Amino acid sequence: MSHVFPRHSRSSPPVATRGEGVYLYDASGKQYLDGSGGAAVSCLGHGDPDVTAAIKAQADTLAFAHTGFLSSEPAEALADRLIAHAPAGIDRVYLVSGGSEAVEAAMKLARQYVIEIGQPQRTKFIARKQSYHGNTLGALGTGGNMWRREPFDPVMVSASHISPCYEYRLRKDGESAVEYGLRAANELEAEILRLGPDNVIGFLAEPVVGATSGAVPAVEGYFKRIREICDQFGVLLILDEVMCGIGRTGTFFACEQDGISPDIVTIAKGLGGGYQPIGAMLCTATIYDAIAQGSGFFQHGHTYLGHPIACAAANAVVTKLTDGGMTARAAQMGEVLQERLLAEFGQHPHVGDIRGRGMFRGVELVEDRDSKAVFDPARGVAGKLKKAAFENGLICYPMSGTIDGRQGDHVLLAPPFIISEAQIDELVGKLSKSIAQVI
Numbered sequence: 001m002s003h004v005f006p007r008h009s010r011s012s013p014p015v016a017t018r019g020e021g022v023y024l025y026d027a028s029g030k031q032y033l034d035g036s037g038g039a040a041v042s043c044l045g046h047g048d049p050d051v052t053a054a055i056k057a058q059a060d061t062l063a064f065a066h067t068g069f070l071s072s073e074p075a076e077a078l079a080d081r082l083i084a085h086a087p088a089g090i091d092r093v094y095l096v097s098g099g100s101e102a103v104e105a106a107m108k109l110a111r112q113y114v115i116e117i118g119q120p121q122r123t124k125f126i127a128r129k130q131s132y133h134g135n136t137l138g139a140l141g142t143g144g145n146m147w148r149r150e151p152f153d154p155v156m157v158s159a160s161h162i163s164p165c166y167e168y169r170l171r172k173d174g175e176s177a178v179e180y181g182l183r184a185a186n187e188l189e190a191e192i193l194r195l196g197p198d199n200v201i202g203f204l205a206e207p208v209v210g211a212t213s214g215a216v217p218a219v220e221g222y223f224k225r226i227r228e229i230c231d232q233f234g235v236l237l238i239l240d241e242v243m244c245g246i247g248r249t250g251t252f253f254a255c256e257q258d259g260i261s262p263d264i265v266t267i268a269k270g271l272g273g274g275y276q277p278i279g280a281m282l283c284t285a286t287i288y289d290a291i292a293q294g295s296g297f298f299q300h301g302h303t304y305l306g307h308p309i310a311c312a313a314a315n316a317v318v319t320k321l322t323d324g325g326m327t328a329r330a331a332q333m334g335e336v337l338q339e340r341l342l343a344e345f346g347q348h349p350h351v352g353d354i355r356g357r358g359m360f361r362g363v364e365l366v367e368d369r370d371s372k373a374v375f376d377p378a379r380g381v382a383g384k385l386k387k388a389a390f391e392n393g394l395i396c397y398p399m400s401g402t403i404d405g406r407q408g409d410h411v412l413l414a415p416p417f418i419i420s421e422a423q424i425d426e427l428v429g430k431l432s433k434s435i436a437q438v439i
């Protein structure tokens with residue numbers, strides 16, 4: 001009997017024994033195509049010899065030094081590398097061990113910043129419905145995924161939520177994409193005014209929404225208007241790029257494609273590429289300086305901040321993504337993936353939308369293509385599809401989402417950037433077979 005505490009107590013999953021390229025293998029020898037990169041983590045695939053060599057070399061040299069006393073060479077190098085590719089104005093890197101930790105750090109930094117600048121009455125965060133920012137109580141309280149929040153609601157610090165920018169579902173007939181984007185963004189202004197403009201700390205959003213919606217980018221102009229509104233009211237713009245950052249959408253930071261820079265941005269998942277648990281929170285010089293010149297101390301911290309082996313792995317991953325051209329490959333192969341998805345599902349009666357950027361794609365499943373009617377949640381389409389795909393040797397990420405009470409099912413695809421055209425065909429073929437078995 002296994003003593004591991006599994007996610008679902010009624011079924012222990014097969015035991016993974018090996019990873020190679022885009023494939024994972026279990027103890028029975030069964031091969032799985034890693035079609036979601038384990039939730040947008042494995043950007044370089046499995047068994048990359050450069051990353052494992054960097055980990056070994058660092059473990060042999062220096063495994064750990066507590067950041068309360070010492071920095072380390074890999075942490076310094078990683079911060080320099082990230083800043084060299086960061087959005088304009090971003091100047092400092094706070095290294096943590098994962099996505100939720102990065103979001104917690106962002107929220108606490110934002111709160112401390114408003115205190116440092118003499119605006120302690122700012123206590124509220126605004127985020128979006130149908131969002132996920134992590135599973136710790138602060139990050140969960142910011143997220144707008146009601147199913148995940150429900151049991152913990154009474155013990156959370158809650159944000160308020162505006163609508164997501166979700167063109168497929170929320171753009172009205174007769175409204176252009178740009179008009180819709182402005183309407184969606186203006187909900188932020190209305191919410192800031194409702195809460196009192198002097199009471200809001202920050203607005204938190206994913207540039208391309210991952211887990212809750214299936215790779216939904218904002219329409220053109222949406223984030224530019226969001227940036228304007230934040231600036232007008234002194235509200236910090238915090239972008240969560242835990243899932244969509246680090247090359248996944250075909251640019252190193254996803255927000256580059258929206259033409260804006262945040263005040264704070266979080267990254268994780270692809271940063272360690274699955275080789276080490278690592279995340280980061282990056283902020284502007286303005287925010288850093290307010291603290292440096294004020295109390296001089298960010299009141300936060302975890303034991304494993306800037307772990308040298310995790311930083312060494314991340315340095316190797318980021319080098320491959322930037323100098324090694326893997327981010328450009330994500331852009332290029334992402335187009336191939338989109339093309340093949342359109343060819344297979346473009347006219348499918350139960351596929352309503354195929355979307356995303358780079359190696360971050362979503363397929364939305366519907367009962368009826370014309371009316372966009374969703375499946376009866378009782379049918380459990382997403383859960384059944386996950387199981388069928390797994391049996392067919394494809395790991396992908398089907399989910400149900402909720403917008404204003406309407407339930408929709410989608411599949412998130414986020415394969416490693418090294419995937420070949422033939423492997424994309426294999427992925428799409430296995431997904432198609434699995435959908436046919438379930439619907």
Ligand code: PMP
Nearest residue numbers: 098099100132133134240242243
């Ligand atoms: N933010 C986003 C956008 C995420 O997708 C996730 C994880 N799915 C998190 C935060 C939390 O990251 P982690 O699971 O590494 O704590």
